[in-house]
Amino acid sequence: MKRIFLTGLRPPDIILPPDFALHHWSTIQIEFFEPSGSLQIQKPGYLFFLSQNGVLAFYLQQEKILPHLDDVEIWAVGKVTARAIQELFNIEAKVPIKQNAVGLTESFSNQEKKPALLITAEKARQEFLNFLKQNKWEFQRISLYRTILRNDLRWQQINFKHSDIILFTSPSAVSGFLQNRSFRKNERIPKIIAIGSSTALAVNEKLGIEPIIADEPNIDLIFKQIKTLGD
Missing domain, CATH: 3.40.50.10090 (Rossmann fold)
Structure with missing residues (x-):
């Protein structure tokens, strides 16, 4: 066996x-918390979820962050993340061909630049964040959960x-x-x-x-x- x-x-x-x-x-276990600040960028053109936990955390705090998702292009890393978006928001999220941060970076190497909102953990992986910084995207990261051992x-x-x-x-x-x-x-x-x-x-x-x-x-x-x- x-x-x-x-x-x-x-x-x-x-x-x-x-x-x-x-x-x-x-x-590990997950602890959700309220956002420390409000949305600072103009209306986002992209909304990124890097994990299922981010989707659940955003669902709990949506009214305080971004009540309406009209005209926002939603991206998800991982099929589980995309399925959570479908179940909670009835929206079919776009997913990169490669289901990881590198795949997301490759997908956006030639995408139109629009203000972007990222929903992340308190300690987020840096690959995609670094890509946005290096390519001078307008974006905001909002952390809504932390991982506890x-x-x-x-x-x-x-x-x-x-x-x-x-x-x-x-x-x-x-x-x-x-x-x-x-x-x-x-x-x-x-x-x-x-x-x-x-x-x-x-x-x-x-x-x-x-x-x-x-x-x-x-x-x-x-x-x-x-x-x-x-x-």
């Missing part, structure tokens, strides 16, 4: 073969096997894992999958392990990749 350990917030809606056992032991005794009690797989969804999830345990000397090290280059870097720096990188937060593609891994 191949065991898969998920560190992210939510278990995926997916059916695995009978020889896989899925364990969802989240190493979560303790779970199960991580301390588990004995890993070489055939096990740990899936890290973010750098914070790696930090949350380390808050619970580290790999002991002579311990069997499971396979590590990291979503995105920032998460892969965190795995390398904090765990000293070169992970398998999944470029996009597409759970279906990731599990297809997992199925191809040998013992």
Whole structure:
């Protein structure tokens, strides 16, 4: 039986073969908060959501930020993020071909410049923000949630096997894992999958392990990749 350990917030809606056992032991949790200020830019032409949590946070605070979404082009990174926008706002968001910050940057390298609003975490990944700054876009970032590391005794009690797989969804999830345990000397090290280059870097720096990188937060593609891994 191949065991898969998920560190992210939510278990995926997916059916695995009978020889896989899925364990969802989240190493993080999310805390929502009110915006610290009001909208400073003129009416945004673009609204960017980099995660599902951003969509949920914006939904709770929309009346204080941007009550009307008419004539705003909404973009989402990740199918889960786009699905949340569809469910909460009944709007079909645009998504980059590559479902990550690099893909978003590539999609906007030739886009018309309009004022942009980004909904982010308190500590946001910088790739797309740096692109907007370097190319002199008018934009505003509003942070509406923060990530908190979560303790779970199960991580301390588990004995890993070489055939096990740990899936890290973010750098914070790696930090949350380390808050619970580290790999002991002579311990069997499971396979590590990291979503995105920032998460892969965190795995390398904090765990000293070169992970398998999944470029996009597409759970279906990731599990297809997992199925191809040998013992």
